[in-house]
Amino acid sequence: MYQIVRAPLLGAVLSMCWSGTLFAQEPLDVAIVAPNAIGDVGWDHEVVRGKEVLEERFADKINVTVVDSVGEGPNAARAMNRLVANGTDVLILGSFGHMSDGMALAKKSPDLKVLHIGGYQNLPNFATFTVRHYQASYLCGMAAGYATKNQQLGVVAAFPLPEVLGILNAYVLGARSVNPDLKPVKVVWLNSWYDPPRDRSSAESLISQGADVVYSLFPGTPSALATAEEKGVYAVTTLSDNSAHAPNKHLCAGQANFGVVYANVVQSVIDGTFEGKDTFAGVAEGAIEVAGLSKDLTDEQRAAILAKQDAMRDGSFDPFTGPVMNNAGSEAIASGKTLNTSEIKSMDFLVQGIDSRLQN
């Protein structure tokens, strides 16, 4: 008899202990889901690096769990469900493709708070945020405008999506603001977030066209940077300071800091003021800044770049302030007008000075 009941009894006791620890816990459980394996730079690195910011700010008030290599698809739903079943209070989703699974889960679990990076749909317990990458891109554009000798910039860009167009436009506006002699900027669209060999070949192709500053705009690998270093031309990048991959030729990077936004959201959960809203965080919030500026820039040039960053921080300067012409020759932003958030997020033109056309 004892033998028959022993196993269930043991199980019951164990599960009581387990739920006991769950109820006893004070700290908030935060889980971060990253779509790919974690490198030392790039998207997933930045998604996960927010953990440090959280731990520093909230110390033992929270527990942060990280799950990586959870791409879009059935695996994502499974991983999220397991995290929630294990008691996660705040779920941070690091891939655009996590949107539908995250929404479904948020509807099912009203107590759960979700923070989704890059999405555009909200629920009362489902918040989103995007970083104003274009701000740092404008500043790196200034650096590129200063550094180019051939007056030829080249850009390896992922997809012609509104967000990417905004970053590209800001870069060219920044470059032309300090260097009016620039030749039209050349762009290669990878039509992929991720393809290292094509990334590298694109950079080589731009260099063969005379580009002496190559901007790696969102491809998920440092291939273009390594190529630039190898060929002796400057490299500019998004998301992370890549100086380690191009020690001599790293010109500028837009360093994202997702942790700032995570921390604000976690604070709002602790305070009970969480809202399912969208945040567009930039230099002012500390979510993005220039980093890894090359030592080849003169002190005046570096000061000019940082002054512009300060102007963005206090709101006295915005890259998308008219008059701005598009590259078809008509006016894209009227004189005196500044684009608002939704206009930036739905950008559908290329500014003057870009040698590429959008296909519709």
Next chain:
Amino acid sequence: MTDTIIFVLAGAFATATPLLLAAIGEAVAEKAGVMNLSVEGMMAFAAAVAFAVTYQTGNIVLGFGLAVGASVALSLVFSILVLGFSANQIVSGLAVGILGLGLSSLAGRSFENLTMMAPANLSLPVLSDLPLVGPILFRQSAITYFAFAVAFLTWWFLAKTRHGRITKVVGEDPAIAHNLGFAVIRIRLFAIIFGAVMSGLGGAYASTILTPGWSDGLIAGRGWIAVALVVFGTWRPLRIAFGAYLFGALLLGDLAVQAMGFSVPPQIMTSLPYVMTIIVLAAVSRNALLIRLNAPVSLGQNFQPSK
């Protein structure tokens, strides 16, 4: 303009190299009657191992060696299934391929997004400095020359040597080959291993020389292009070499055209290599004689010698 022509024509050799290596290996396996669809997985695993070893030790030869070892180990799993247990070749190949992709993620996990410098390409005293021809033909990696040499040697082996003919007989009709006294299973095993060595070299080249770095998913379908190239070249090594070069040029042409600022829809350019494949496959398939003369008759069929 000249720079762009050089970029495409010279780059095509480099881009073609992993495709060519893997395709030649697969062609030999298929000539012996074994359809090994794990090329993608073998290349990925080899690429991860090659990068990890080369990055750690700085010894690229050791990197290539262990990469080939990893690829051969995978092919032995495939061989046991297919030759030992007469398992379905297509299904076994797919399964081992998926295993290889998984192992590549595992092996490359702590090397994600790292890069290193590629070893310098060959430089010959006079030839490399010739205008146009120099950078296109005489400034390539040693592996590139090796790949095209292997294509030629494989043609010579299959067409001119006794062992090559025996391999083809095994692929045409293993029962007859068996009755003639040839060890069908052993010959097929050698063919599979040769294929694995080639895929391993192709993968290692991709992660250490072509794109010196590792990120999960680096091979990105190049193994499948290699499998398609075998049919594209109707199992003939020299045609496969030509096809691989054409593919390499088309993959780069897209980028060059964009960088020059032409407004060709990039989607069309990106799909061109694949559209080309479909057209060539359709054209090849229409010519029944060409297929019958070159396709191994027993391709995909297992053979168990009955005592």
